[in-house]
Amino acid sequence: MKKVFFTPGPTELYPEVREYIEQALDDNVCSINHRSREFMDIYKFTAGNLKQLMNIPDNYNIFFLSSATECMDRIIQNTVEKRSFHFVNGAFAERFYKTSVELNKEAEKAEAEYGKSFDFDNIRIENDPELICITQNETSTGVAIDTAEIYKIKKKHPESIMAVDIVTSSPFVDLDYDQIDCAFFSVQKGFGLPAGLGVLIVNNRCMEKARYLKSKNVSTGSYHNFISLFENAEKFQTTETPNVLGIYLLGKVCESLNKYGVDKMRNDTLKKSEMLYEFFDGHPFLKPFVSNWSDRSKTIIEINAGSRQTEIKKKLADAGIIVGSGYGKLKDTHIRIANFPMHKKEDVKKIIEILS
Amino acid sequence: MKKVFFTPGPTELYPEVREYIEQALDDNVCSINHRSREFMDIYKFTAGNLKQLMNIPDNYNIFFLSSATECMDRIIQNTVEKRSFHFVNGAFAERFYKTSVELNKEAEKAEAEYGKSFDFDNIRIENDPELICITQNETSTGVAIDTAEIYKIKKKHPESIMAVDIVTSSPFVDLDYDQIDCAFFSVQKGFGLPAGLGVLIVNNRCMEKARYLKSKNVSTGSYHNFISLFENAEKFQTTETPNVLGIYLLGKVCESLNKYGVDKMRNDTLKKSEMLYEFFDGHPFLKPFVSNWSDRSKTIIEINAGSRQTEIKKKLADAGIIVGSGYGKLKDTHIRIANFPMHKKEDVKKIIEILS
Numbered sequence A, B: 001m002k003k004v005f006f007t008p009g010p011t012e013l014y015p016e017v018r019e020y021i022e023q024a025l026d027d028n029v030c031s032i033n034h035r036s037r038e039f040m041d042i043y044k045f046t047a048g049n050l051k052q053l054m055n056i057p058d059n060y061n062i063f064f065l066s067s068a069t070e071c072m073d074r075i076i077q078n079t080v081e082k083r084s085f086h087f088v089n090g091a092f093a094e095r096f097y098k099t100s101v102e103l104n105k106e107a108e109k110a111e112a113e114y115g116k117s118f119d120f121d122n123i124r125i126e127n128d129p130e131l132i133c134i135t136q137n138e139t140s141t142g143v144a145i146d147t148a149e150i151y152k153i154k155k156k157h158p159e160s161i162m163a164v165d166i167v168t169s170s171p172f173v174d175l176d177y178d179q180i181d182c183a184f185f186s187v188q189k190g191f192g193l194p195a196g197l198g199v200l201i202v203n204n205r206c207m208e209k210a211r212y213l214k215s216k217n218v219s220t221g222s223y224h225n226f227i228s229l230f231e232n233a234e235k236f237q238t239t240e241t242p243n244v245l246g247i248y249l250l251g252k253v254c255e256s257l258n259k260y261g262v263d264k265m266r267n268d269t270l271k272k273s274e275m276l277y278e279f280f281d282g283h284p285f286l287k288p289f290v291s292n293w294s295d296r297s298k299t300i301i302e303i304n305a306g307s308r309q310t311e312i313k314k315k316l317a318d319a320g321i322i323v324g325s326g327y328g329k330l331k332d333t334h335i336r337i338a339n340f341p342m343h344k345k346e347d348v349k350k351i352i353e354i355l356s
Helices: A017-026 A037-054 A068-079 A091-102 A147-156 A204-215 A226-234 A244-260 A262-281 A306-318 A345-355 B017-026 B037-054 B068-079 B091-102 B147-156 B204-215 B226-233 B244-260 B262-281 B306-318 B345-355
Strands: A004-006 A061-065 A083-088 A106-111 A131-135 A161-165 A182-186 A198-202 A300-304 A321-325 A334-338 B004-006 B061-065 B083-088 B106-111 B131-135 B161-165 B182-186 B198-202 B300-304 B321-325 B334-338
Touching: A004 A345, A017 A244, A017 B017, A037 A061, A037 A244, A061 A068, A061 A226, A068 A091, A068 A131, A068 A161, A068 A182, A068 A198, A068 A204, A068 A226, A083 A091, A091 A106, A091 A131, A091 A161, A131 A147, A147 A161, A161 A204, A204 A226, A244 A262, A262 A300, A262 A345, A306 A321, A306 A334, A306 A345, A321 A345, B004 B345, B017 B244, B037 B061, B037 B244, B061 B068, B061 B226, B068 B091, B068 B131, B068 B161, B068 B182, B068 B198, B068 B204, B068 B226, B083 B091, B091 B106, B091 B131, B091 B161, B131 B147, B147 B161, B161 B204, B204 B226, B244 B262, B262 B300, B262 B345, B306 B321, B306 B334, B306 B345, B321 B345
Parallel strands: A004 A321, A083 A106, A083 A131, A131 A161, A161 A182, B004 B321, B083 B106, B083 B131, B131 B161, B161 B182
Antiparallel strands: A061 A198, A182 A198, A300 A334, A321 A334, B061 B198, B182 B198, B300 B334, B321 B334
8 A cells, every 4th residue: 555654754755756866867966076067057956946935035045964953053053152042842942952052052942831832022032142043843843933923033132143943844934034044944844855955044144153253263163164065055066975866856846846836835735734723623532732723833733642642543554644653752642744745635635534 | 878987976876776766765765754663674774784794893883974074073073172183195184184173173194195105104193192083095096095004003002093084995995893993984985875874883982982071071062972873873763864765775785785795896896906007007198196006096096197187088988987087186187987896897898998
């Protein structure tokens, strides 16, 4: 039986991935030199299609790293001398906070209960952090932060660099990059690609900060410091031999989504999320974990299945539908259903039918 | 016309890569959870086959990173508080040295002319470096270091951790891991795989050093510090979502090479290298760059083509054979011919015929 993965990522591959890989093999994409014109054309193609799809301003840099976790690491190294501030309401926001601690920075955090957003009006960010980190879509709990709240924080703290984790909301999330400084994601979520590529989007303020730290002899890391990344990205190259196939495939998926239309894709996502939330809101025992409607992620639908989690997962698996478990302490009681561009309405309907 | 890549890497893919990728897609390797039993089985399979192929002792850890360059970064972070020492006779050894400098360590180096090995008897390593780095096979110049010299250095400096770059000599090089502490490579060279995966092999001395640094509050990095890598590797997992497809493919190539026989593969490599060196030694104007026979790499054959480099490369390319240029300052005058397990004797003969 053919399986369909509704897991938060790695997840179902974008339908044309096999075809794209075959094309890449035919065209020797995995054998070409990463300093060659052919590679530079791939970099340019991917960055261009990504900027178009996600409406990223021209003056923002696209860096290709190996994972979203690496993005966190490099952001801290390159923008923080002393102090970062973190909004933490789940395991991935906590990972960003922990990264700062592990790199010997003074990291402060505002915490919210898992499954809830923040009481933004009553959170005070003190001591002028150099970096403010927020997880726009918390993959571990299914809470999404209203982007307007993110812009408000940035307006209140214009001197701080604002880094936004959009790991499981991209390419759905409609982010105004001019109101933040930095965002990142990995490709095995909403882009439906094999894991092994992280994408970091940074503006000139981040670059200036990295240069300032370097001038003060604060280490900003080695081959993946922002200055090296920038110098290479300007030439459509990378510092080291990168995941060339991953970059190629990302470009192809972005091109395909651009052809389909970003508004149409967003609309599909909204509709599928409404179908799922409506169904679970009316379900006798499978309840959305995030109770507040406006805090609910449209791309990670988290359901409290209590003691019946294994049974529910099995029922779906028997019909070829693979959903995720909860994360961390919610591992044995929750299920997570991803709602990404490659997830079809018919399969969402199938989930609803099976669990009705 | 079908191309055959004799470039130093990225290079010609291992012949069965397309078939392995198709199998991976059929088996949902790119969609499975990286904490699942399926993924753990892949990790175990790959690490096991790699250990068998390269005769790596059981008590050495295999960590999957994203590139050889990342391996350098993590080795410095996790084994050096103050001081590292580097044998530098090419661009990649220089990269290792520079990594240490960029991470604010005191890095010292012994230099040798490009194209030459070191005058080992007259090099004094002073100030008790915590880490000694040597590039066993310098990809930028085609010089290979006799492993016996590496073991001698280690014997003279038993307190120092010995890290060996085998990026373009693995899996050919027959290294006695008990006489070193750490080695690393990337998969787009001798393993003929798509780029985006680095493999780091470390013993318990490296782990002890990382733990000691952590106890002293020296930052050993975040998600890819040795302690996190080890805790996950023990469970056949990784800290972050890794390049799952890359790990899977590496296992399949190792399995295939194990079936073929490592001695047979080494013998093939030696024979092909002899054919090439013999031919170029007798050539009127295409001369091996490394004059000393015992310093010549068996896997990277570097030829000084002088002003006729472009012409020679074109002549080969017209017959479907793609060779590499020289590296850095040797870019416009040298050619590099890789000699990896997937490179066929018939194609080596073809190179010789074309250039005769």
